Amino acid sequence: MSEDKQKSEVKQAQIVTYLEQQQATKFRENFLLLHVYEQAQILTELTIRQRARLYRYLTPEELGATFNAVEEEPEAVIKYFDEMTPNYAAAVLGQMYTDNAVDILAFAEKKKLVQYLRLMPTEKSAEIKEMLHYEDKTAGAIMATEFVQIVSNQTVRSGMHVLKKEAKEAEMVYYAYVVDDEEKLIGVVTLRQLLISDDDALIKDVMNDQVKAVKVDEDQEDVAKTIRDYNFLAIPVTDYDDKLIGIITVDDIIDVIDEESAEDYSGLAGVDIEDSPEDPIKAASKRLPWLITLLFLGMSTATLISHYEQLVSEASILAVFISSITGTAGNAGTQSLAVAVRRLAYKGDDNKTLLRTIITEVITGVVIGLVTGLTIFVIVGLWKHNFILGFVIGLAMMCAIIVANLAGSIIPMAMDKLGFDPAVASGPFISTLSDLTSVLIYFNIASIFLSFITGK
Amino acid sequence: MSEDKQKSEVKQAQIVTYLEQQQATKFRENFLLLHVYEQAQILTELTIRQRARLYRYLTPEELGATFNAVEEEPEAVIKYFDEMTPNYAAAVLGQMYTDNAVDILAFAEKKKLVQYLRLMPTEKSAEIKEMLHYEDKTAGAIMATEFVQIVSNQTVRSGMHVLKKEAKEAEMVYYAYVVDDEEKLIGVVTLRQLLISDDDALIKDVMNDQVKAVKVDEDQEDVAKTIRDYNFLAIPVTDYDDKLIGIITVDDIIDVIDEESAEDYSGLAGVDIEDSPEDPIKAASKRLPWLITLLFLGMSTATLISHYEQLVSEASILAVFISSITGTAGNAGTQSLAVAVRRLAYKGDDNKTLLRTIITEVITGVVIGLVTGLTIFVIVGLWKHNFILGFVIGLAMMCAIIVANLAGSIIPMAMDKLGFDPAVASGPFISTLSDLTSVLIYFNIASIFLSFITGK
Known part of the structure; x- marks a missing residue:
């Protein structure tokens, strides 16, 4: 593991050198091969001048994927966007998962926020505006709006077709949620179930209608408890008309569990350990x-x-x-x-x-x-x-x-x-x-x- | 949520009544519709007499699935198996995921352990014996051995075929791990990637060869850190010849994170909060x-x-x-x-x-x-x-x-x-x-x- 770590540090240093030497092609080739988590590590260690170059070398879609994996506090991350042109910043934010973009935008200056939202596709900015209203630490605030939705009288084959089409965008493609005519959540079917079902079977016959969902204003700690107890990879979020409006994935829940346990621990010691400065x-x-x-x-x-x-x-x-x-x-x-x-x-x-x-x-x-x-x-x-x-x-x-x-x-x-x-x-x-x-x-x-x- | 909870408590009480009244069919119909987590909740609240009946009504496969979801400490769970006939107990343990069965068997009396292992299919008992040797709190001790393994010169179509075949047994079907002739791990391909790839493409062309793995003796806390950082749903475990021998799934990692944070918290207060008796x-x-x-x-x-x-x-x-x-x-x-x-x-x-x-x-x-x-x-x-x-x-x-x-x-x-x-x-x-x-x-x-x- 430690050897692994050394190797990956050497690789990362090499990539930064390419950036430094303005070798755009070599940089892109190697940088984009990395896992987004490693990309994010590089990003946060660059100088401001190096970052300016990074913004030129990467498309908004590529940089958006990297920013999805950045683990710094949102109040720190928004500063990176201040370094970009408003157009580019809006494009990158628009390519991020909505929940991540919203976390960051919550710390943008009012003026900049309005500008970014104006420069984004209408649909995306409407979603973000909606989500900015959810209270901190509720299901609404941590949910993603990129999910796979199908209807109950589709066949398994056509359900798989929807999944394939959305596989690039959705945050979680292994669960497809089944809704009725009014977009009310009525079931869930896992990709595993779809795989082993007959292609001509109807979704309503293979789906699980005992679907567990959380309400949009539910406390994130309760959401974490449900996902943990049921071993779900994701849980759907519904509004007060039982309409499906988002999903919360297990990786977001791990962050919640970490956050809550750090809070408990901090409380016991009378010091905020999550945000203890080195200075x-x-x-x-x-x-x-x-x-x-x-x-x-x-x-x-x-x-x-x-x-x-x-x-x-x-x-x-x-x-x-x-x-x-x-x-x-x-x-x-x-x-x-x-x-x-x-x-x-x-x-x-x-x-x-x-x-x-x-x-x-x-x-x-x-x-x-x-x-x-x-x-x-x-x-x-x-x-x-x-x-x-x-x-x-x-x-x-x-x-x-x-x-x-x-x-x-x-x-x-x-x-x-x-x-x-x-x-x-x-x-x-x-x-x-x-x-x-x-x-x-x-x-x-x-x-x-x-x-x-x-x-x- | 609280209304939901009430409803589910009424439902669970009804199911226990069926058991009490010896209505086997009604009991099975309703019990098996529940999520395994809810089944496990019922199981742990039954009286010894009711449990004896439960063992008669359920097949080893059904009860094995329920036991996979029981969250009591393994030293408590082994007692349930002592209540069953050795044959039935061995069959149930054989149907559980190997990692869960091993956790429980670690607390069995020596004599019973030998008996259970003798009554199981040879392959399963060999796997369990092997895993009983791994040290507590290492990757080996928490890994599952039910995973999907393919080779690099298969086509996507044939890879999907393997996945479909293993979908019932494997603990995680959304990642397929690619191995070479010597069973060494050389890549990973997600079901998402398979879905969007051409059916005739070769696995080696669509797989990710930058696969992250952990060694079998790695500390569970480090495994948790890797899964959390990379947002994986599972991570492969290799032995010292880089052979793939198991996987660790994100739901097991959530338990590890809980356990470790409870330990930190307990340390700070000088009291074991995870195991604080009510007496x-x-x-x-x-x-x-x-x-x-x-x-x-x-x-x-x-x-x-x-x-x-x-x-x-x-x-x-x-x-x-x-x-x-x-x-x-x-x-x-x-x-x-x-x-x-x-x-x-x-x-x-x-x-x-x-x-x-x-x-x-x-x-x-x-x-x-x-x-x-x-x-x-x-x-x-x-x-x-x-x-x-x-x-x-x-x-x-x-x-x-x-x-x-x-x-x-x-x-x-x-x-x-x-x-x-x-x-x-x-x-x-x-x-x-x-x-x-x-x-x-x-x-x-x-x-x-x-x-x-x-x-x-």
Whole structure:
């Protein structure tokens, strides 16, 4: 694999050299032989001057195919189009799959967008305009409009004929969707099924009428779940009259799964890992708002401890265990949070599931609290020869863990119910919040037993 | 969607009733109309008595298709086979896709495994035996051996003929792989390409000879990356003589992506979210080992603070800020860890990338430390009217953050270099470790400035 990689890097360097030396024919010959993913890699590594030449050497259709495979963020990709003449840019966008073109155009300046749409074929620009209206992260926003559509009283032979004709344009030719007179979706037939069916059979006799579809405004995460569960290569998208308006292919769904898992992961760490710049100043400025916010939340913990400063000065031994208690409760709360967020995403958010998750987490917290509390009771008791101190630390740790588990499970669920993304309730947030409650619990319990601890 | 779901639940309940009432024909009629994913859902919800009846009503071929779609863990699935007669069990396993059968058989008792293999057709059992040797989480372990193979001097027509013949058995009929006389992989042709090519053209003239393949022992995460980058529906697997021995399809890759992202997420939270039991006792016993380990690590922090108890009793104000400093450094370290682990997974682990990531994280830590340190300096200075105290806290926080960022980036990379999964260096571990270093830094700085803080 690594040898493979080296070879392909040498090849790519050679192709860039052809471009550099203005050898148009040699460049085209070699560049067009590459997989579009590799073409896209080259494109994104060129200098602006080299790209200008690339735009001259490739037809809009060829460059459109390359841009379909570019994986940079759309706000970065639109900049390439700004480098082209408006005519060429519109032609390239017009050759791309509609969903990809729409992603990019969503970040175009208003003026440029109008210009590009005006320069495109009417049909294409109408499709794009329509799709620009769909809300981000819904089926409509990620669907492609290039699909194969047939009718139920065609023969298999004529269905195959349609497939062949559309094979060049459609994003997915292995499923043909069957519609009625009103363009309502009524079935699906796979190319595999067509292959093994008699040529003269009617589509309606070989199609699967139990076709699964998603509505245009369905959340992309739910679409991903359906494709994953059913192992589909694509799923049709319908509007509110059940009319077929697009398809979502499995490769787009892989991107969705990546995006959503990166979001969950980012949430847990309190940092956007998908968009973490390599420039330290920029990276720091992205992470600081969250850290400073938590610092202020942390200051309430400091204020609280400050309130008990008299207590600490009377029994400075209490300070020794602050970090053990806050740390352990924070760790338990983070575990609880991770499980709750994941269960929300995979098991749905009906009230029964929510309640069961909270109850499970609290009982888990009680068990964990008991075991951890007992452990620290024994350790502190033996270490400091003071089992009353051990009892105070153990009891405080147990209560702090139960509260942390409760917070770790309730907060993401409450956020979900209030319409926020539960993953925003990050690990750092839960552990900082749990610091506060842990300290409160700890000092209150300690106050009660103060005279026993100090032995005065 | 939710209405859809209700309807399908009613339908599934009806089908179970047919089973319950021993209406074999009605049951078969309705059950077999369902998508295999829905069949699998029903199967896993039946009672043992109902399942016994199911085994009688379905042919091994039908039940094999259902089992292909069961998503439970293989160690749970093997139990179903223990309920069947050995003959029937072997027949069902023989009808499943080899990769799925192998997954399950890996958890069979030795004696049963031998029995099942003996009862299967020789060819199938030989394939399964071969695949049982591949290491977990490699291409070999997740590949299917049912693929379409053609030769380069066939015509398109005869290639289509092969495809049609294999359409019932093969896991993926949309790609046909081209091999030479020695079964070495030399090209790939998609069904789309075959459709639009002239029937009399030779395969070698229409095939793509730049075929991407993976080696049988390649890590499943790398396979997933290739399929995702190239938007393939499947990728061929070759052995060390470049012979084609299997394919990996995109639906298996989606499972891999889910599994790997769940692992990363679990690592960050220090809890296995994929396998978190709903029974609180079991859940607690899974989480406790990690928490207790960290508690002991946390005790070193307590020991350290204990060492400075004299200092705290002289300046109890110091205790007030312990949790602010450990908390903020822990949060920064967690962010750093998340970014480093992700960059390792996506950008590779060559030394250049590693070094660059560490340098970036440390500089980011310096910037974050400066800003956060300044903030707390001002807050503490104003709040406690003691800017020297503010300076001590600010300086300690800055140093603690830099060390936490260094640990957050170096530890996962060191684990990767040593051959461990970097995701094991969990968030809780980094923040507990950072508690220790933060306290050490804090009290050392505080000792130096002690006389200024207390004003004595």
